[in-house]
Amino acid sequence: MPLGDKTKSKGIWNNVLEKCEKLVNWKSKYLSLGGRVTLINSVLDAMPTYMMSVFPMPANVIDRMDAIKRNFLWQGNCDPNEHKYHLVKWDEVIQSKKVGGLGIRNLKLQNQSLLMKWLWRFASQEQPLWKETIKVRFGMENKWTTYMPTQLYGTGVWRSIRSQWIMFANNCKIKVGNGGKTLFWEDVWAGQETLKNKYLDLFSLSLQKVSTIREMRDNQGWDLRYRRHLNDWEINRVAELLNTLEQYKDLTPNEDNLFWLPDKQGRFSVGSAYKTSQRSISQSSGWPWKMIWKVKLSSAEQVVDIFCVLVAEIASVSKLEFPFAEIILCEA
Numbered sequence: 459m460p461l462g463d464k465t466k467s468k469g470i471w472n473n474v475l476e477k478c479e480k481l482v483n484w485k486s487k488y489l490s491l492g493g494r495v496t497l498i499n500s501v502l503d504a505m506p507t508y509m510m511s512v513f514p515m516p517a518n519v520i521d522r523m524d525a526i527k528r529n530f531l532w533q534g535n536c537d538p539n540e541h542k543y544h545l546v547k548w549d550e551v552i553q554s555k556k557v558g559g560l561g562i563r564n565l566k567l568q569n570q571s572l573l574m575k576w577l578w579r580f581a582s583q584e585q586p587l588w589k590e591t592i593k594v595r596f597g598m599e600n601k602w603t604t605y606m607p608t609q610l611y612g613t614g615v616w617r618s619i620r621s622q623w624i625m626f627a628n629n630c631k632i633k634v635g636n637g638g639k640t641l642f643w644e645d646v647w648a649g650q651e652t653l654k655n656k657y658l659d660l661f662s663l664s665l666q667k668v669s670t671i672r673e674m675r676d677n678q679g680w681d682l683r684y685r686r687h688l689n690d691w692e693i694n695r696v697a698e699l700l701n702t703l704e705q706y707k708d709l710t711p712n713e714d715n716l717f718w719l720p721d722k723q724g725r726f727s728v729g730s731a732y733k734t735s736q737r738s739i740s741q742s743s744g745w746p747w748k749m750i751w752k753v754k755l756s757s758a759e760q761v762v763d764i765f766c767v768l769v770a771e772i773a774s775v776s777k778l779e780f781p782f783a784e785i786i787l788c789e790a
Contacts (some may be wrong), residue, residue: 467765468519469778470513471506471509471516474505474506475522476528478523482502482527482529489695492529494530495497495531495560495562498527498530499560499561499562499563502523502530503562503563503565506565507522507546507572510565510569510571510572510573512615513615514569514614514618520566520569522745523728524565525601528548531551532544533542534690535558535693548718554733554736554737564731564736568728568732571606572728572729573618573619574622574625574626574726574728577619577622577626578626579719580602581602581716582715593605595616596616600641600644600645601640601641601645601670601714602621602627603618606620606621606623607620624700630716630717630718630719630732631646631647631716631717632645632646632714632716632717633724634647634671634706635709635711635715636672636714637670637673637674637709637714638670638714639670640670641668641669641671642670642673643661643666643667643668643669644668645708647671648703648706649702656702657695657699659692659695660684660692662686663684663685664682664683664685664688664711665684665691671709671714672709674708718730763764
């Protein structure tokens with residue numbers, strides 16, 4: 459692990475790039491097309507994982523890694539000086555198999571998913587030394603994460619991790635326990651939006667704008683305090699708020715936790731984060747790819763050959779449906 463280098467410097471990735479280039483130069487001589495796909499998925503995509511789990515991968519490094527994999531996939535054991543056509547666009551190759559790709563990793567999405575894991579650890583682990591250090595260094599925006607670092611120097615690693623927060627938070631919900639970590643007004647815990655957004659008029663009158671759920675309750679129930687006496691229409695709004703809170707009145711002794719929505723058990727994983735990010739940008743052609751990939755064939759190369767043929771077929775059909783050139787018939 460390089461220490462002291464700039465986090466966005468291409469230099470810290472040189473070792474990974476060199477290893478990938480050496481491997482493909484040797485292996486391309488002995489592997490079929492299907493074997494090359496397998497090697498990319500199992501080895502080349504795994505090589506930068508350790509680095510990507512901490513550092514943001516620069517765009518020029520992603521481009522270089524993609525070029526290595528792309529040339530390895532299509533060039534095979536041909537002479538490096540001999541140009542061989544790439545049969546399928548790379549953007550389609552790195553799609554999920556379910557929507558018509560070869561399942562080769564999108565490195566940008568993989569990098570983002572690996573960095574998100576630190577956000578999950580920060581939110582779910584209680585008192586590790588690294589977390590306490592970051593809390594003191596940057597300050598807490600809420601009970602789950604820090605403020606976004608604004609300094610230009612010395613904050614690159616955490617700034618890259620913290621920049622994934624919006625995408626991460628959009629796929630989480632708060633599982634309320636004793637209410638000690640969850641902000642009553644500012645966090646999303648009762649419905650699909652914050653109570654602040656839903657009851658902005660009451661929030662503006664509240665004396666407890668930064669209080670947690672636990673601080674908003676006493677032995678009698680909800681303890682809502684306002685800076686003046688309420689008007690009749692405002693009392694009706696309070697009644698609406700209390701009606702919303704009725705189903706959340708029973709707290710438990712457990713700590714509040716984040717629940718990762720893409721997983722049924724609510725546990726974060728890099729794989730589920732990657733699939734969620736990929737689904738948000740994927741466009742299915744409507745073909746039954748899941749069924750196609752289940753067909754039993756004698757070799758992996760046959761599977762890849764069928765993939766190439768089907769992608770070409772889809773492209774041809776698309777051009778027939780949406781012609782870009784006007785057809786002019788000759789007159790007899």
